[in-house]
Amino acid sequence: MAASASSTMLLSSKSSRASLSWKNQLASTSAFRVSGVTLPRRSLRQCPRFIIFSMDAKPTVLVAEKLGEAGLKLLKEFANVDCSYNLSPEELCTKISLCDALVVRSGTKVTREIFESSGGRLKVVGRAGVGIDNVDLAAATEHGCLVVNAPTANTVAAAEHGIALLTAMARNVAQADASVKAGKWLRNKYVGVSLVGKTLAVMGFGKVGSEVARRAKGLGMHVIAHDPYAPADRARAIGVQLVSFDEALASADFISLHMPLTPATKQILNDETFAKMKKGVRIVNVARGGVIDEEALVRALDAGIVAQAALDVFTVEPPPKDSKLIQHENVTATPHLGASTTEAQEGVAIEVAEAVVGALKGELSATAVNAPMVPAEVLLELKPFVVLAEKLGRLAVQLVAGGSGVKSVKVTYGSARAPDDLDTRLLRAMITKGMIEPISSVFINLVNADFTAKQRGLQISEERLLLDGSPESPVEFIQVQIANVESKFASAISDSGEIRVEGKVKDGVPHLTKVGSFEVDVSLEGSIILCSQVDQPGMIGKVGSVLGEENVNVSFMSVGRVAPRKQAVMAIGVDEQPSKESLKRIGEIPAIQEFVYLGL
Numbered sequence: 001m002a003a004s005a006s007s008t009m010l011l012s013s014k015s016s017r018a019s020l021s022w023k024n025q026l027a028s029t030s031a032f033r034v035s036g037v038t039l040p041r042r043s044l045r046q047c048p049r050f051i052i053f054s055m056d057a058k059p060t061v062l063v064a065e066k067l068g069e070a071g072l073k074l075l076k077e078f079a080n081v082d083c084s085y086n087l088s089p090e091e092l093c094t095k096i097s098l099c100d101a102l103v104v105r106s107g108t109k110v111t112r113e114i115f116e117s118s119g120g121r122l123k124v125v126g127r128a129g130v131g132i133d134n135v136d137l138a139a140a141t142e143h144g145c146l147v148v149n150a151p152t153a154n155t156v157a158a159a160e161h162g163i164a165l166l167t168a169m170a171r172n173v174a175q176a177d178a179s180v181k182a183g184k185w186l187r188n189k190y191v192g193v194s195l196v197g198k199t200l201a202v203m204g205f206g207k208v209g210s211e212v213a214r215r216a217k218g219l220g221m222h223v224i225a226h227d228p229y230a231p232a233d234r235a236r237a238i239g240v241q242l243v244s245f246d247e248a249l250a251s252a253d254f255i256s257l258h259m260p261l262t263p264a265t266k267q268i269l270n271d272e273t274f275a276k277m278k279k280g281v282r283i284v285n286v287a288r289g290g291v292i293d294e295e296a297l298v299r300a301l302d303a304g305i306v307a308q309a310a311l312d313v314f315t316v317e318p319p320p321k322d323s324k325l326i327q328h329e330n331v332t333a334t335p336h337l338g339a340s341t342t343e344a345q346e347g348v349a350i351e352v353a354e355a356v357v358g359a360l361k362g363e364l365s366a367t368a369v370n371a372p373m374v375p376a377e378v379l380l381e382l383k384p385f386v387v388l389a390e391k392l393g394r395l396a397v398q399l400v401a402g403g404s405g406v407k408s409v410k411v412t413y414g415s416a417r418a419p420d421d422l423d424t425r426l427l428r429a430m431i432t433k434g435m436i437e438p439i440s441s442v443f444i445n446l447v448n449a450d451f452t453a454k455q456r457g458l459q460i461s462e463e464r465l466l467l468d469g470s471p472e473s474p475v476e477f478i479q480v481q482i483a484n485v486e487s488k489f490a491s492a493i494s495d496s497g498e499i500r501v502e503g504k505v506k507d508g509v510p511h512l513t514k515v516g517s518f519e520v521d522v523s524l525e526g527s528i529i530l531c532s533q534v535d536q537p538g539m540i541g542k543v544g545s546v547l548g549e550e551n552v553n554v555s556f557m558s559v560g561r562v563a564p565r566k567q568a569v570m571a572i573g574v575d576e577q578p579s580k581e582s583l584k585r586i587g588e589i590p591a592i593q594e595f596v597y598l599g600l
């Protein structure tokens, strides 16, 4: 098999200029990285197509917002880096078709138009921070683009800023500072409130929320938290009680917001919920502006329900200059500074650069936002089965008669592993890839496999068959069945009426071991010819000599039969594609009832 036909990278695109150039370079490359492991070139045939990347190629990374030096250095070691800040949406759309990865902070909207304008070249979006609400994840997934973020490096900075706002608000630091600078000395006006003994409700008890809680306890506050998804024992461990949303609102003197902006949290603080709060409550928001209905907050401030608010984030950033909220005397505002410490920015830059480089190298990222995370050791173990899965998908779909329309696919994994000890997402993605790519122009990868299958109305159900024996190998066999279709090779229809192909990995090489109800054994390394006939002597020789005359090398031959001299299926592995003329001659061999050539 030609290297260029089987080699591309994790997130490549059929139409990508970059992947074409990588493919060209692959032809002269002697080693490849597969999920962090360097493989010799001859291992290519056994590698899943979407996790290979040529170490010689240099992708292009567009850094659209200021990134810490250490991160830039990491990116430059691996890629051509274009730092272009303050691009207009139109300029970004123009540039993106020349880029394999894009790195942003919260200031760039990564819209559907950007993915569409990339022409399939954009493989990775790196968000140098936590929140990915500025990235159209659905569009990224549809375009097979991986989104990675930097979820941990700015946690402490955000928590510290939350505490800074909490204490500054309670003591009117910002307002008092402005008044002193204006030549005033208003000691009575800026009398604050104490924190000790007050109840703080942390809304969203994730990374930042729990760090805020820890620090607030150090200030002597009574801390409660609301988070429908947080484990109670994690809260208990730092002396925080998890409470319902309404209970948090009703009992808090201070509310600090730390949830992501999602459809469920959008404007979660609104007229109705402000009405449930203690009069004189104080609110801190270092999460996202959109979780507060800002007009309702102004009303609540005017009504004295909310005594003060300290806000780092806004629905529109920057907010309009004449915003009533910003201008409100009881509001302290900062320009989205939560993550802006020197330390956090260096950390975030390194975290995102590592994730982007890893993704471009074909490693499955630990910080992937729109793809399942498959740990490296699982990936390594599944590698040969991943190849098998794709090839079975390719075989199965080629056996479908034209006009049948594939709707329902059942995959059975025979395994001695406990059910929760086999992660099949990667295998499912490869079967999907094998089935869809030969019949469409879409390039399938782990990011878009399930989405694309769903979009095409392809239902893939999975079943585990628990086998006796050693669970050393993750999978004993994989069976792919396509229901409710006709086959162009009738013998591929099983006793139960579906097209069925089954395969195993033998000595690291994928083999086809069943077609319909016939047992065969042929290595899935080249392409395959399947013939059906009544079992009789001389058939292998007849077909072999037609192929030999054309110098087509036969790599494997195997005959599966119901019983001696009864119906049989002959599977022939070939290294080269036979000509139409040779295939016609095979079909004309009198004993052959039907045959099909299946490219892999």
Ligand SMILES: NC(=O)c1ccc[n+]([C@@H]2O[C@H](COP(=O)([O-])OP(=O)(O)OC[C@H]3O[C@@H](n4cnc5c(N)ncnc54)[C@H](O)[C@@H]3O)[C@@H](O)[C@H]2O)c1
Pocket (backbone or CB within 6 Å): 130, 131, 132, 151, 154, 155, 158, 203, 204, 205, 206, 207, 208, 209, 226, 227, 228, 229, 230, 258, 259, 260, 261, 264, 265, 286, 287, 288, 312, 313, 336, 337, 338, 339, 340
């Ligand atoms: N201002 C800044 O510069 C800055 C810096 C860092 C993070 N952030 C923002 O802070 C927020 C939290 O970041 P994180 O790193 O802690 O994220 P995280 O994912 O660790 O925590 C978010 C928590 O919110 C919880 N949550 C989800 N829906 C909820 C709901 N309806 N009600 C209550 N809780 C809910 C989740 O269960 C999770 O525990 C994000 O919005 C992030 O973008 C802002």
Ligand SMILES: O=C(O)[C@H](O)COP(=O)(O)O
Pocket (backbone or CB within 6 Å): 105, 106, 107, 128, 129, 130, 131, 132, 154, 336, 338, 339, 340
């Ligand atoms: O979600 C985040 O990480 C913060 O909001 C930080 O955003 P920034 O990278 O734009 O500072």
